[in-house]
Amino acid sequence: MKSERLSFVAAIAALCLAGPAYGADLFHSEQLTPRGEYTSGIEGPATSRSGSLYVVNFRRSGTIGKVPPGKTSSRLFAILPQGSIGNGIRFGVDGRMYVADYNDHNVFVFGRGKARPKVYFHSPLFNQPNDLAMAHDGTIYASDPDFRAQSGRIWKIRRSADGVVSGSPMQSDRAMGETNGIDLSPDESTLYVSESDTRQIWAYQIVGDELKFPRLVISFAQYELDGLRIDVAGRLFVARPGNGSVALVAADGTLVREITLLGRDPTNLTFGGPDGKTIFVTQKDGGFIETFKVDISGREPCLQRRQACWRKLGLLEYPARARGRRN
Incomplete structure (x- = not known):
């Protein structure tokens, strides 16, 4: 089984590479937006199918900024309801945008082309929904840290066939630290979680509503961990505030x-660009967005844009409902 999984990852990497594996312009970060556009709560970020970049807390808390493709400055996209403050953002394959509201314990949803949010899921049992991971079937996984208790958990949120949205904390074989960054493996069988306080990344196999067989992926000696994203080869990119870097970690x-x-102080990151090989990083240090190129495309752009790529990840057929209007 292990050799088959490694062969699968290698095949995906080969399919998604274009041109030389490494070039002079790869992994070199440059400033995208002016300093000071965002508050110290800058987070998010996520790109739509059309290439627009969305980031929370533009100019003031409780807002969402938008950077259109090819632009180098942000504009106001939306204002959240009074008291709500956004954190992680993700797009579903149907083009809808989901935003974690850590202050009022909501997950908001924005319809395609809409700037007014609706409450998709709310629970008073949340500590503070932090970051999100999106599966191809619309299932949302939400990190839920308790920074005071230096602990955390993961919620699984889904919508039934009759339209009812429900969610609950997932059971785990391991007591978690401060759950923060979160993403799925390319085949969605494994959930990766970064923990701020332990400075570790853990992998869990998803078995129904349980997180089984915890595996320590990597542990860092210093500096916290924050947002996390995965490319189609299964490599992890994790923000390291205080260290001024994004760590690139193999699945092993x-x-x-x-x-x-x-x-x-990077807080989070996302893949975007025409080929899904551009990473955008939100910077608390200066309130701006920086960006760099990578050699393999991200998992989320693959899900959003490429029917053939999605099938090669070992997922189900690309649904007709995902071929709607672009944001």
Whole structure:
């Protein structure tokens, strides 16, 4: 089984590489937007199928900014309801945008082309929904840290065939630390979670509503961990606030490289660009967005844009409902 999984990952990497594996312009970060556009709560980020980038807390808390494709500055996209403050953002394959509201314990949804949010899921049992991971069938996984208790958990949120949305904490074989960054493996069988306080990334196999067989992927000696994203080869990119870098980690836990950033405190990151090989990083240090190119496309752009790529990930047929209007 292990050899088959490694062969699968290698095949996906080969399919998604274009041109030379490494070039002079890869992994070199440059500033995209002006400093000071966002508050110290800058987070999110996520790109739509059309290539627009969305980031929370533009100019003030409780807002969402938008950077259209090819632009180098943000504009106001939406204002959340009074008291709500956004954190992680993800897009579903149907083009709808989901935003974690850590202050009022909501997950909002924005319809395609809409700037007014609706409550998709709410629970007073949340500690504070932090970051999100989206499966191809619309299932949402939400990290839910309790920073005071230095603990955390993961919620599974889904919509039934009759339209009812429900969610609950997933059971785990391991007591978690401060759950923060979160993403799925390319075949969606494994959930990866970064923990701020332990400075570790853990992998869990998803078995129904349980997270089974916890595996320590990597542990860092210093500096917290924050947002996390995965490419189609199964490699992890994790923000390291305080270290001024994004760590690139192989699925087996090997530290491939540290990508040096312009700012010291990255909070999160996402894949985007025409080929899904551009990473956008939100910087608390200066309130701006920086960006760099990589050699393999991200998992989420693959899900959003490429029917053939989705099937090659070992997922089900690309649904007709995902071929709607672009944001």
